[in-house]
Amino acid sequence: MVSKTRSVRSCCTVLCLGLALTAAPVRADPPAPRDVLERINKARPADQKAAQDAGRKAAFFCANCHGDTGLSKYGEVPNLAGQHPAYVLGQIDAFLTGRRKDAFMQGLMKVLSAEEKAQIVVFYASQPVVPAGTPSTARAAEGRDHFEKHCVRCHGADARGGENFPRLAGQQPEYLRRSLLRYLKLSGERTYPPMTAAVSGLGERNVEAVVEYLSNLR
Ligand code: HEC
Ligand code: HEC
Structure with missing residues (x-):
């Protein structure tokens, strides 16, 4: 009895494993933003420029607070200009998982595709930084x-x-x-x-x- 149960279980395990293995290549997961970013980083300069231009367009709504080129319009809103793309993607992910809390940003990040996220972060990274503070003291x-x-x-x-x-x-x-x-x-x-x-x-x-x-x- 016991051995029968065991064999049924192991049979199931083998079947499930087999299914998982055959199913794996067929499943079409959307690319992760990091993979898209890597692809852009390895692309030819003209294609990198095209990705930045697409990012500028995709960031039209962000510009209301973060500014047209990532120089923010409000003191409590961070500049994104010159910010490292991998760091920015990490923060977008932190908003999505709830590891970082800000009700508005958490909701907004849900509407961006992986492609848009990667394009937006390379666009901002390419923009020059103008210091936000007053002259040195x-x-x-x-x-x-x-x-x-x-x-x-x-x-x-x-x-x-x-x-x-x-x-x-x-x-x-x-x-x-x-x-x-x-x-x-x-x-x-x-x-x-x-x-x-x-x-x-x-x-x-x-x-x-x-x-x-x-x-x-x-
Ligand atoms: C209504 C204003 C507003 C809009 C629109 C907005 N943001 Fe933000 N964003 C903020 C604020 C405020 C914070 C800071 C939240 C905090 O205090 O943690 C922030 C933080 C961020 C951060 C974290 C930056 C860092 O230095 O850690 C990223 C990345 C970001 N926003 C990306 C975007 C993107 C991409 C869009 C457009 C899709 C966008 N935001 C639209 C207000 C806005
Ligand atoms: C051990 C490494 C480490 C040290 C030391 C450190 N930081 Fe950080 N800092 C980080 C990391 C990593 C983050 C992003 C963490 C997160 O995701 O919340 C961060 C985030 C920040 C932020 C938020 C920036 C943004 O764009 O949202 C500020 C501001 C900051 N650090 C300032 C400082 C200052 C000032 C000091 C020295 C007093 C300091 N840090 C020391 C690693 C460090």
Whole structure:
């Protein structure tokens, strides 16, 4: 009896495995945005330019807040110009999975296809950054020292970020301030423990100096 059950089970396993194997190549999953991005990155310059142009068109609605070329119109809205495409795709995904919370952005990301996401992020990445802050002050020089001590190892010497770390140079001061305080106070919109540790090390009283430094940086 026992052995019969076992053999039925193993037969089932074999059948299911067989089905899964034969079904796999037939299933037409839509491409992941990352795969589309990789394809664009490997494309000829003319095709990369075409993808950026398509991204500019697909971003027509985003422009209402993030600006025509990714230089935002509101302090609490981040600039996307010059931001690393892989980082931006990661944040789009974080909105979609709910790992990052913002009711409006979470809803909006659902309407974009994989193709549009990849095109939009390469478009913004190709746009020049104009620093959002006011001209440098003594406070900004103080902020530079704090940045070099607490932040540079991830965000880079010039705060331009990379694939896994956001660019901070030239970012909107209000957005920088809000983001830093959110990580510090664990308010729940974003969770990334190394950022909480870094801002704790920096100290709340030094947030303003770092914001002045970063928002002025090109
Ligand atoms: C009504 C204004 C508005 C519109 C329209 C809008 N956004 Fe946003 N977006 C925001 C705000 C506000 C935030 C910051 C949310 C937060 O505080 O976490 C944001 C954040 C983002 C971020 C995270 C950037 C970072 O530095 O981490 C990405 C990526 C983004 N938006 C992409 C888009 C795209 C793509 C579109 C168009 C399809 C779009 N947004 C349309 C307001 C807007
Ligand atoms: C261990 C690496 C690491 C260190 C150190 C670090 N960061 Fe970050 N930072 C990240 C990562 C990764 C993210 C994106 C996390 C996420 O997805 O929420 C981030 C996000 C941010 C953001 C949000 C940017 C945006 O576009 O949304 C700001 C602002 C920021 N960091 C500033 C700082 C400052 C200022 C310091 C130093 C006090 C610092 N970071 C130290 C890795 C680091």
